[in-house]
Amino acid sequence: MGVLPPVARFFGADEPNEATTPDGKVLLAELGQLSPHQTYFRTHNLLTTCDPSDDDTPRLKWGCTNAYTEDSYGNPIYNWTIIDEIFDTYLERGVKPYAQIGFMPRALATDPEPYTFLFNATNTYNIIFTAWSHVPTSWQKWGELVFQWVKHEVELRGADEVNSWYWEVWNEPNIGYWNGTEQQYFTLYDYAVYNVRRALPTARVGGPEVAGGPSGTWLGLFLDHTINGTNDATGGDGSPLDFISFHAKGSPIYVNATNSAPGHLQMNVSASLQNVRDAFAVISSYPSQKNKPVIIGEDDPDGCAACQSDAYNYRNGLIYPSYTAVAFSRDLDLALRYNINLEGTLTWAFAFQNTSYFDGFRVLATNQIDKPIINVFRMFGKLTGERLVANSTGQLSLDTVLADRVRGASDVGVLAAYNQTEGKLAAMVWNYHDDALPKPDVQITLDVSGLDTHWQGCESANLTHYRIGPTHSNSYTKWLAMGSPQSPSRAQIAELKAAGMLQTLGSPRNVKVESGKVEVAFSLPIHAISLLVLEK
Template sequence: MKTSTKALLLWLSFAFLSAGLFAQRKRNIEVNFDRNVAPMKPVWAWFGYDEPNYTYMKDGQKLLTEISKLSPVPVFVRAHNLLTSGDGTPALKWGSTNAYTEDANGNPVYNWKIVDQIFDTYVKRGMKPLAQIGFMPEALSTHPQPYQHKWKPGTRYEEILTGWAYPPKDYQRWSNLVYEWVKHSIDRYGKAEVESWYWEVWNEADGAYWKGTQQEFFKLYDYAAYGLKRALPTARIGGANVTGGGFRYLDAFIKHCLLDTNYATGKVGSPLDAVLFHAKGSPKVVNGTVVMSIKTQLKNIESNYKVISKYPQLKNIPVIIGESDPEGCAACGMSTNPENAYRNGTMYSSYTAASFARLYELTDQYKINLLGAVTWSFEFENQPWFAGFRDLATNGVDKPVLNVFRMFGQMKGNRVEAKSDGMYPLKTILDSSIRKATTDLGALATKDQRSAAVMIWNYHDEDKTGTKALVRVKLNGLATPTVTLTRYQIDQENSNSYEMWKKMGSPQQPDAKQIAVLEQSGQLKRVDKPRKFNSANGEIELELSRQAVVLLKLDW
C-alpha cells in the first residue's frame, strides 16, 4: 500500500473516531417546568453511622451543624450502639452509652448521661433521631463474653460479633429498658418532640448482627414495641431494617406484625408504623479499575418495594431505607479494601446524584410513601486525612459528596419533567447498570413558587477519566422567562477538597493555613457570577467532565 493511501486511511479512521467521540459528548436536556411529576420530598435528608460517640466530639458536632444548615427540613439521624455497654470511648464500628447495668443484687440501673449527650446534639440543631433500640447491654445478654470487640480494617468482619449481638436473658427487662428510655426522653425533650421521632429495633437481624433466631427477633421487637407504646402510645416504631437482600425476612416480619400472636401482649399483631430495609451497591476492582454497581443497590430497593406492595394493609405506610449506600462497610478504608477508592473524589458525588434520581423514579413506579433514605456516612474522628472511609468529611474538611446534599437542599417544590438524550433508562440500569461506552448524562429538576433548580450529572460505573460532555439545556414552561441564573459545580477543580489536598502534596499534618484552604475547597463552589437569563431566547451550554455534577439555580 502506498504511503499516501495509508495516510488517507489513517486520517479517515481518525475522523470517524473523532466524530464518534464528539457525538458521545453532545447531549441535550429539556426541562419542562409546567409539567409536574411529584412533590420533591427531601428523602435524602437522612444520615447515619456506627459510632454514636463521634456525635458530640469536635468534628462530629461541626459536621452535624453543616448537615442541619444545608437542609430545608429537619434532618433525621440514625446511629448504632445506643444501648451498648461501655464507657463511651469510641472505636471503629463501636460505640457505647452504658444505659443499662445491674447492681450487686441484680436490679436494673439506668444511666442516660451519654444517650442524652447524643440526642441533645441532634435536638439542639433541630435534627430528629431515628432512634435505634439496640444493641444488647452486657448485663442483659445471654452470651455476654466477650463483649467489646477489637476489630480494625483488614481483620475478619465476624470479629465484631460479640456479646452485644445476642438475645436478652429477660425479655420483660428488655421491654422495661425501652419504657424507661422513652419516658426519660419525654421528661427531657417533651412529648411533642418525642412524637416527631421514629424508633426502630436492632439492625440487619437477618444477617450477622443478630445471634438469635427469626422468632427470637420477632419477640425482641414485640417486647420493645410494647415498652415504647406503654410509655408513649403515639410514638412511632417500625422494622425490620433487613440487609439489602433480606426481602424474604422482611416479608416474614410484616406477616408477623399483621397476623401473628404478639409475644408481649398475647393479642394478634404488633405495632408497625413504618417499614425499614437496607439497600447497598457492590463495587469491585476490575483490571485495576474500580467499577461501581448502581444496579445492585436499586435491585435491593425494588425487591423490598415488591414485598411491601403485596400488602393492601400497608398502602401509604411510611417507608424508610435505613441504610442506602454504594456498598456495605463505612469503616473499611481503601488501603484494605481497594474497591472503596471511589470515596474521596467526585465518583462518590456523581454516584449519589445518579442513584437518588433513580430512587425517586423507582418510588414513583411502585407508589411507595418513601420518607427517607439514610446515607450511612458521617465522619471518623482523629483518623488519617482522606483515608478512604465512607464519610462526608475528613478531620473537619468536607468531601465532594457532601456538596451533592448541599445541591439537593436547594431543590424544593415539585419535581418536574426533565428529559435527557444521554440518560440511561431505569430499566436498563436495573438490567445491566451503567456499563456501556457512554456515560449517564442525566438530569433532575424542581420548581417552587419563586425558584427552580436543575441538577445534571455525568456519571459512569467505571472510575476512569474521559472526554468532557457538551450539554445543551433548554428550559421550558417558566411563567417568568427572565430569571437570575446561578451555577454550582462539583468536579476536579470545583467543590473538591481532595484534589486541593493532593495539590498540597497530600500532607498528613497540614498547618492552619492549609486547613483553612482545604475547608474553603470543601464548600459548594459557585461557578461564575449570577446572571440574568431569558429562557425564551436561548439555551444554556455546559461542559461536564466525567463524574461531575452541576446545579443550575433559577430565581425570579
C-alpha cells in the first residue's frame, strides 16, 4: 500500500510562552523523541504584543512576544528576543517550528483597543477576539515585519535549518480569528508569503488553516486565488503555496441519564472525519494541487483545549487515545480514497504550567506526568515503513463511520506497517466506541501471514506487546487509585510518572512462525489499544 505516512508528529497550542516553562521544556523533549521522524510544533500569538509590555507570562489562550512595536514617530521596532527563546527551546529538544505568521501586533491593528483579554475555562469563547484579530493599518508594514522575521531566522540559524520549517499564515481566518474579509485574508497571505520568500526564496509556505474542513466555498476560493488570482503584494497572478492546511474537529456531547443508560460522555468522531472528507474532496478537484502536501493543522475531538465542560471529560482517560487512533487511521484511509498527499495530522494539545493535576484541559501532560493520550503517539512512532493490507472482522467500514458514527457495535480496527530495513512488523489494534460506557472486552486473534517473503527460514519471532489500557500506560487510573491527590508525595509522583510511560503487556516473548504465519490471541478492553511488534 506504499509508505505509511508518519502523520502523528505535529502538535500545537494557543500559548507560545508555555514552551519555555519547566513543564513545557520537559514535554517538548518527550515530543522530540516520539519517533524517528521529525516532530513539529505550531503555536498562535508569535507576533502578538504583550500587555502589559513587560509581562510575557502565559495564560489560557494568550501569549505574546513583543516582536513588533513602533516609536513615537511610527517607525518599526523589531525585537526577536522572546521568539528566539521559544524557537531555541524547540530546537534544543529536537522539535522544529511549524511557524504561524500571526497575530496582529497592537501597533499595526486598525482598531487597537481592546487588545488583551482574560479567559477562563468557562468563559464565552468569543471574548478572545480582540484587536489582535484585526486588519493591519499598513500592508507594507505587515509585509516588512514578516520579511525582517524570516531574515533574522536565516541569519541566526542558517538557510538549511529554516528551509526545514513550515511557514503558514494566520489561524482559522473564516471565523473570529480574522476580523477582516475573505479577500483581505488573501491580501494578508500574499504580503506574508511574498516576504517570506523575499527573505528565503526556498522557504516552505502554505495555508489557509481554515476551520471546519473546507468551510463551504472558503478553501476552494483560497485555492483559486493562489492559482490565478491577483497577487496584491506583487500585482502578478497567483501566490506561492507549498502545502495546503485546514482544521477538523469532533463534536462531543454529554448525554443525560435515561431509564436505559446513565448520564455519560458521547464522542463524535464522524464530525471530524466529515470535515476531512469534505476538504479532501475540494483539494482533489484541483488537478494542479492534488500532489501537494496536505496537513490537517488541527485534528481534535473538540474545538477548545482551554475550555472545560461535561462534554470534554474524555481528556484524562482512555477514550482520548482510542478516539485519536480511529480518527488518524481513518484520515489515512480518506487520503487514499481521494488520492491526497497527507503529510501530517496536528494535535492541538500541550501543557499548562501551575494548574491542578488532571484538571480536564486538553493537554498531553499534567505537572510533568504524561497522560494516556501521549502514548498513542509513541505507538504511532513505532509504525514505520510500508503500510500493510490489514483487515478486522470487527472494524466498521469507513462509510459507516462517516454516516452513522460509532454508536452501535464497537469499532475494533487495525493499522499495520512493515519496516524492511529493521525487519519489524507492527500492528496497532483498537477497541473504540463513541460512548464512554462500560462494555465487555473483545477477544482478538491477530493472524499475520506472508512473513516467508521476508523472513525465509525463520521459525520464531520476538513479540513485544504494548498496551494502553485500564492498568497499562495510564497515569490517570493510577492517580485515581491513590485517591486523586493534589499534593502527591515524591514517591507518588515517581509512581505516576512511571505509569505515564508506554508499557508492555508482559515481557517480550518468542512466538512460532509456521509457513510464514504467526497467530497471537489476546483480550482488549473497551477504549484500549494494543501495539504488537514482531521482529525476526
